[in-house]
Amino acid sequence: MSSLTLAIETSCDETSAAVVQGTRVVTNVVASQASMHAKWGGVVPEAAARAHVEAILPAIEDALGDWTVDGIAVTNRPGLVGALSVGVSAAKALALTWQVPILGVHHLEGHILSVLADGCAVPFPHLCLIVSGGHTELVWVESPCRYRLLGQTIDDAAGEAFDKGARVLGLGYPGGLAIQNAALGGDPDHYRLPRGLARDPANFSFSGLKTAVARLVEKEGVHLSVSDAAASLQEAIVDALATKAMHAVEANEAQALTLVGGVAANVSLRDRLSSECARCGAAFHTPRFELCTDNAAMIGIAGGIRLARGESDGPDLDCLPNALLPGLID
Amino acid sequence: MIPAMRPSLVHLLSSGAAGEGIPCPVHATVSTESDTRKLAAEIGANFRAGETVLLYGPLGAGKTTFVRGYLESLGVAEPVRSPTFNLIQVFDTVPPVMHADLYRVQSAAGIGLEDYLDTYVCLIEWPEKLGSMVEPSECWRIQISFRDGGRFISAARPGDGTPEALATPSP
Numbered sequence: 001m002s003s004l005t006l007a008i009e010t011s012c013d014e015t016s017a018a019v020v021q022g023t024r025v026v027t028n029v030v031a032s033q034a035s036m037h038a039k040w041g042g043v044v045p046e047a048a049a050r051a052h053v054e055a056i057l058p059a060i061e062d063a064l065g066d067w068t069v070d071g072i073a074v075t076n077r078p079g080l081v082g083a084l085s086v087g088v089s090a091a092k093a094l095a096l097t098w099q100v101p102i103l104g105v106h107h108l109e110g111h112i113l114s115v116l117a118d119g120c121a122v123p124f125p126h127l128c129l130i131v132s133g134g135h136t137e138l139v140w141v142e143s144p145c146r147y148r149l150l151g152q153t154i155d156d157a158a159g160e161a162f163d164k165g166a167r168v169l170g171l172g173y174p175g176g177l178a179i180q181n182a183a184l185g186g187d188p189d190h191y192r193l194p195r196g197l198a199r200d201p202a203n204f205s206f207s208g209l210k211t212a213v214a215r216l217v218e219k220e221g222v223h224l225s226v227s228d229a230a231a232s233l234q235e236a237i238v239d240a241l242a243t244k245a246m247h248a249v250e251a252n253e254a255q256a257l258t259l260v261g262g263v264a265a266n267v268s269l270r271d272r273l274s275s276e277c278a279r280c281g282a283a284f285h286t287p288r289f290e291l292c293t294d295n296a297a298m299i300g301i302a303g304g305i306r307l308a309r310g311e312s313d314g315p316d317l318d319c320l321p322n323a324l325l326p327g328l329i330d
Numbered sequence: 331m332i333p334a335m336r337p338s339l340v341h342l343l344s345s346g347a348a349g350e351g352i353p354c355p356v357h358a359t360v361s362t363e364s365d366t367r368k369l370a371a372e373i374g375a376n377f378r379a380g381e382t383v384l385l386y387g388p389l390g391a392g393k394t395t396f397v398r399g400y401l402e403s404l405g406v407a408e409p410v411r412s413p414t415f416n417l418i419q420v421f422d423t424v425p426p427v428m429h430a431d432l433y434r435v436q437s438a439a440g441i442g443l444e445d446y447l448d449t450y451v452c453l454i455e456w457p458e459k460l461g462s463m464v465e466p467s468e469c470w471r472i473q474i475s476f477r478d479g480g481r482f483i484s485a486a487r488p489g490d491g492t493p494e495a496l497a498t499p500s501p
Contacts, residue, residue, distance in 0.1 A: 012415065049440055080417055082442055134415030154409040155394060163434075164389055164414075207412065211390035214476075321420060 003070035005307060006094070007300030008060065010087030011079030011107050012134070013048065014293070015055035017063035020300030023116040028290065028297040029063040031055040052086035060090065063296070069100065071312075073303020075296075076104030077323035084319035092315060101312035105303045106326055107294075112141055113305065114287045114298035115258040122285050127254040129245045131269070132261035132294075133159035136204050136241075138248055141258075144305050145327045150248055151202025158237055159263045161206035165233045168213045169226055179230045180266060186231030191216055193236040201247050209236055234268055242272045249282050256283040264292040354487045361480040366392045367399025373472070373485045374400035377451045379425035381488065382464050384457035387474035392481055393455045396472060397429050400453070417441055420450070428452045432459035439463075 002022040009016040018028040033051050074091035076084060088104070095102035112128050124144070130137040136153040156164070159176060166175030171182055193212050196205030213233060217224055249257050257277050263269065264286050277284035291298055356373060360366050377383060377400070385393040398410040404423040413419040413431045418441060421427040428446040432438055433456045443463065446452050454460065457469075471486045 078416065080441070082440065132415075152409060153411060155398075156412045157415065160412060160414050168389060203409075207390070207394060214388070214390045321416070321418060 003304065003308065004067055005300045005304040006060070006064060006067075006069040006072045006091075007105075007296040007298075007303055008056070008072070008074040008087040008091050009107075009110070009294060009296040009299045010052045010056065010083050011075045011077075012083060012294055014295070015052045015059050015086075016294065016296035017056075017059040018296035018300045019063050019065075019067050019069065020297055020304055022304060023119055023301050025117050025291070025297045025300075026067065027063045027065065028295055029059045030290070030293075030295055031059050049080075049082040049086065052083055056086055056090050060094075069098070071100050071303070071307040072098075072102045073105050073299050073307065074102065074317075075107050075110065075299050076313075076317055077106055077320035079107060079319070079321065081319050081321055088317060088319050092317065096315070101307060102317060103303045103307050103311055104313050104317050105299045105306070106323060107299075108135065108137065108139075108325055109145075109147075109302045109327075110298035111135075111260045112139060112147070112258075113144060113302040114260050114291045114295075115285050116144075116301055117287055117291050117297065120285060120287075122258060123255050123283065125254070126256035126258060126283075127245070127248055127252060128258045128260060129241065129273075130261045131158045131241060131259070131263035133157060133163065133263075135159075135261060136206070138202055138245060139325070140248075140252060140254075142329060144302075145309075146329055147325050147327055148329050149325065150252075151200075151204065151244060153204040153206060154197070155205050155207035156210070158204070158206060158241060159261075161209050161237050162234075162263070162266075164210045165213050165237075166230075168210060168217060169229055169233070171226070171230065176263060176266060179234050180268070182227055182230035183234045183268070184227075186225070186227035186229070188228075188231040188235035190225065190228035191232040193232050195236060195240045195243070201251070202244055204240060204244065206237065206240070209233065234266070238266070238269045238272055241269060242276060245273060246276050246280070249277070250280060254282055256285060259284070259286040260292060262293045265289055354485050355490055356483070356485040358483050359477060359480055360483060363392065363395050366395045366474075366481060366483065367402060369483060370396040370399030371403035374403055376487070377425070377470065379451055380448050381470060382447060382452045382454065382468075383470040383472060384460075384464075384466055385453060385455045385472050385474070386457065388476070391474040391476060393472075393474060394431075396474065396483075397453050397455075401427060401429075418443070418446075420446070426450045430454045432456040435459055437461055 007018045013033045015031040019026040072091045125142045128139045136158045138151040140148040163175035166178045171178035274284045419429045428450040473484045
């Protein structure tokens with residue numbers, strides 16, 4: 001019988017708490033601030049930090065129910081220090097009260113290992129593509145807790161490219177969903193948009209897309225087909241991600257590719273990666289949607305693995321705005 | 331097809347003494363992203379710890395590119411990513427640098443910018459969201475706009491004229 005871990009995640013906009021047992025997600029509660037942000041037309045950081053303060057104990061109570069846990073895993077890096085502190089402070093207080101070990105978890109390690117949820121048999125080593133509003137990374141996962149960073153964005157994240165592209169095209173927020181909907185029926189080849197860093201096999205660049213879309217809007221004026229522009233923008237992002245991910249699958253002879261992070265919800269990206277993996281004989285895995293966006297269950301899975309190895313942090317556990325993935329090899 | 335660098339920029343870049351930066355205010359037209367980075371390094375040589383640099387310009391103009399050029403001149407080798415989602419990125423350079431992007435926030439209150447203003451070179455994108463936290467006329471103001479297929483960049487020192495005036499310089 002493996003141990004139960006309480007997990008807490010407050011690194012960005014979501015306040016989340018979960019109970020996991022090994023890779024089994026027992027409970028996963030996410031109190032999203034998205035509706036609050038929509039109301040104010042953007043994040044109000046002070047209110048966001050206060051919203052974490054308001055939501056953290058109810059989220060923990062909901063997730064915990066009557067379970068008694070053997071350890072606590074909490075996201076302590078990277079992220080906004082004010083937001084991280086809320087989760088880390090709650091975790092420390094509970095660890096002290098319950099006299100159980102506490103472990104700080106790197107947010108991206110949570111995303112990488114989210115694919116193991118509920119006993120999903122993902123082989124190691126494998127390749128992982130992390131795509132979200134703040135991240136775009138291609139990571140070789142040698143084993144749980146041993147990673148090699150193969151590539152990353154040098155400027156904007158893929159989710160940011162969707163959001164800002166949607167803004168330039170006058171579509172709504174969140175941009176990923178708005179672009180995906182607007183692209184339905186659009187011709188992805190109608191407008192040719194750039195693939196940044198086309199000659200670099202593993203790193204990404206999306207900042208040029210904003211400029212290209214802005215130019216397109218200016219040039220076409222009233223003749224712009226928003227549907228074709230959205231389809232072309234989506235294709236540019238998906239093509240850049242898929243081309244480099246598949247190049248890495250082949251170069252490393254990966255037996256599996258995993259897709260994690262909020263942009264994993266994009267149907268065009270999932271379909272493209274899934275069919276290309278099938279063609280080259282690699283398995284393709286992506287977690288269910290609620291585990292793609294920020295959530296505590298993934299932190300519990302990653303933290304649970306490390307706690308089971310005897311790792312833990314002291315009462316001086318700190319929050320870090322920037323941090324490399326732990327366990328990097330090479 | 332990359333257009334050739336404009337002679338005016340070449341002249342401007344070569345006129346500054348090494349390490350001291352070019353005299354400001356600056357008005358320059360640049361054609362390529364690499365020109366923006368070079369100009370940022372030249373202007374940035376003037377920045378001192380405790381000074382704030384406000385970056386104005388529309389989406390895609392090259393505000394983050396400007397920051398990247400400046401940080402590269404300080405020896406930062408890793409990618410300088412847009413902090414749109416993380417809001418703040420801190421670099422352990424000499425002088426220390428804080429890079430903030432207020433694009434997705436409605437107000438800057440509560441992010442923790444105040445912790446850096448006195449001791450870091452603070453580069454802030456979308457400074458319209460700062461409210462009364464800083465007085466723009468006491469900051470460096472960099473304005474980047476699209477012009478003739480390239481970019482028009484103007485820079486004003488703390489105490490110099492307003493960014494509005496810089497955006498439309500007399501010919």
